[in-house]
Amino acid sequence: MKTFKCGACGSTVYFENVQCLRCGHALGFRPDKLEIRTLVSSGDGLYREYKKGAGVRLRYCANEVHGVCNWLVRADSQSQFCSACELNRTIPNLADPANVLAWGVFERAKKRLAYSLLRLGLPLDGAVVGKAPLTFDFLNDALTGHLDGVITIAVGEADAVERERQRQAMAEAYRSMLGHLRHESGHYYWMLLIDGTNNIDRFRALFGDEREDYVAALERHHALGPPADWSLRHVSAYASSHPWEDWAETWAHYLHMIDALDTAAVHRLEPRLGRFSSGNAWGLRPFDVYRSESFDALIKRWVPLTLALNDINRSMGHADFYPFVIPDVAATKLAFVHRVIREAMSQ
Numbered sequence: 501m502k503t504f505k506c507g508a509c510g511s512t513v514y515f516e517n518v519q520c521l522r523c524g525h526a527l528g529f530r531p532d533k534l535e536i537r538t539l540v541s542s543g544d545g546l547y548r549e550y551k552k553g554a555g556v557r558l559r560y561c562a563n564e565v566h567g568v569c570n571w572l573v574r575a576d577s578q579s580q581f582c583s584a585c586e587l588n589r590t591i592p593n594l595a596d597p598a599n600v601l602a603w604g605v606f607e608r609a610k611k612r613l614a615y616s617l618l619r620l621g622l623p624l625d626g627a628v629v630g631k632a633p634l635t636f637d638f639l640n641d642a643l644t645g646h647l648d649g650v651i652t653i654a655v656g657e658a659d660a661v662e663r664e665r666q667r668q669a670m671a672e673a674y675r676s677m678l679g680h681l682r683h684e685s686g687h688y689y690w691m692l693l694i695d696g697t698n699n700i701d702r703f704r705a706l707f708g709d710e711r712e713d714y715v716a717a718l719e720r721h722h723a724l725g726p727p728a729d730w731s732l733r734h735v736s737a738y739a740s741s742h743p744w745e746d747w748a749e750t751w752a753h754y755l756h757m758i759d760a761l762d763t764a765a766v767h768r769l770e771p772r773l774g775r776f777s778s779g780n781a782w783g784l785r786p787f788d789v790y791r792s793e794s795f796d797a798l799i800k801r802w803v804p805l806t807l808a809l810n811d812i813n814r815s816m817g818h819a820d821f822y823p824f825v826i827p828d829v830a831a832t833k834l835a836f837v838h839r840v841i842r843e844a845m846s847q
C-alpha cells in the first residue's frame with residue numbers, strides 16, 4: 501500500500517485516515533483516483549478537494565458515520581455508499597456494539613482488497629462483464645466461503661481470540677481477515693478469469709481438474725489431512741485439498757506479495773538475497789508492482805524480503821511475517837495468476 505501526502509500541509513497520511521493529524525483537514529479516499537485526498541467542507545455534508553477550486557463535489561460514504569469507511573462518493577452519485585461498501589448485501593445488527601467493532605475489522609480488510617483489485621484493473625462488480633455481481637455477506641453464525649459470486653465472512657473472524665483458536669484447531673500457519681478476503685476473492689475471480697475462458701486448459705495442467713468432486717475432496721482433506729508431500733507443490737496445506745482451493749490460496753498469496761512489495765517500495769526497503777538494506781535503490785525508477793514488473797522481478801524481491809521480515813519479527817518475539825515457503829511448482833502457479841491478471845488488464 502502506498503502512503504499519501506496531505507494536500508494542505510504535506511504530512512504523510514495513510515490509507516485509513518479520515519483527518520490529517522498535523523493540520524486537521526478532513527481526508528478521504530477517492531476510489532476513482534486511488535488516492536487519499538485532502539478536503540474542505542462546502543456545507544451540507546459536501547466537500548471539495550483542498551485548493552481544487554470548482555472541482556468535483558464529494559461526500560463521504562454513508563458508512564463513514566459508523567467509523568468503518570473513509571471512501572468518498574461523488575455528490576451526484578445515485579448510491580449513498582462507496583464502490584466497496586456498495587458490494588455489501590448483509591451486515592450484522594449494529595445495535596450490538598461488538599458487531600460494529602467487528603464490521604470495522606471487516607471493512608478495513610475489504611478496502612485493502614478492493615484497492616489492490618482496482619489497481620490491477622479488475623472489476624469490483626463482475627456484472628459489468630456479464631458475470632455474477634461480487635457480493636459480501638458479513639454474518640454471525642455463518643461459514644466463511646464463496647458461492648456463485650457471494651463471499652460470506654463469519655463475524656467471528658474479526659475476533660482475534662476466536663481467530664487464533666480456529667487457526668490452531670485447523671493447524672494453519674496463518675489466518676487473518678485480509679487473508680480470508682483475498683482467498684475468497686480468488687474463487688470469485690476464477691469465475692471471471694478462468695471458467696469458460698481460454699485459460700481453463702492451462703489452469704487444469706497446473707492446478708488439476710476442478711471437476712473432481714469438491715465436497716468429497718474437502719471431506720477427505722478434513723478427515724485425513726494433506727498428503728505428506730504437499731509442500732513440494734502448494735503454497736499451503738489447504739491448497740492441496742482441491743484445484744479450486746489451490747487456485748484461491750495461490751491467488752491470495754499473489755495479492756499478499758504485491759501489496760507487501762508495494763509497501764516495501766514506498767518505504768525504500770531494498771531486499772537482496774543475503775543482504776537487507778534501506779536505501780534509495782527503488783527510488784531510482786518508478787517501481788509499480790501492479791503494472792510494470794515481470795513476475796520474475798517480483799518473486800526475486802519477495803523471497804529475500806520475507807526472509808528478512810521473518811527474522812525481524814522473531815527479534816520482537818512475533819510470529820513470522822510470512823510463514824510459508826514457495827516451492828518451484830507453486831511459483832509457476834503464481835506466475836500463471838500474474839499472467840492471467842495482466843492479460844485481463846490489457847483487454
Ligand SMILES: [Zn+2]
Nearest residue numbers: 506509520523
Ligand atoms: Zn495536513
Ligand SMILES: [Zn+2]
Nearest residue numbers: 561569582585
Ligand atoms: Zn464505504
Ligand SMILES: [Zn+2]
Nearest residue numbers: 683687745748
Ligand atoms: Zn476456498
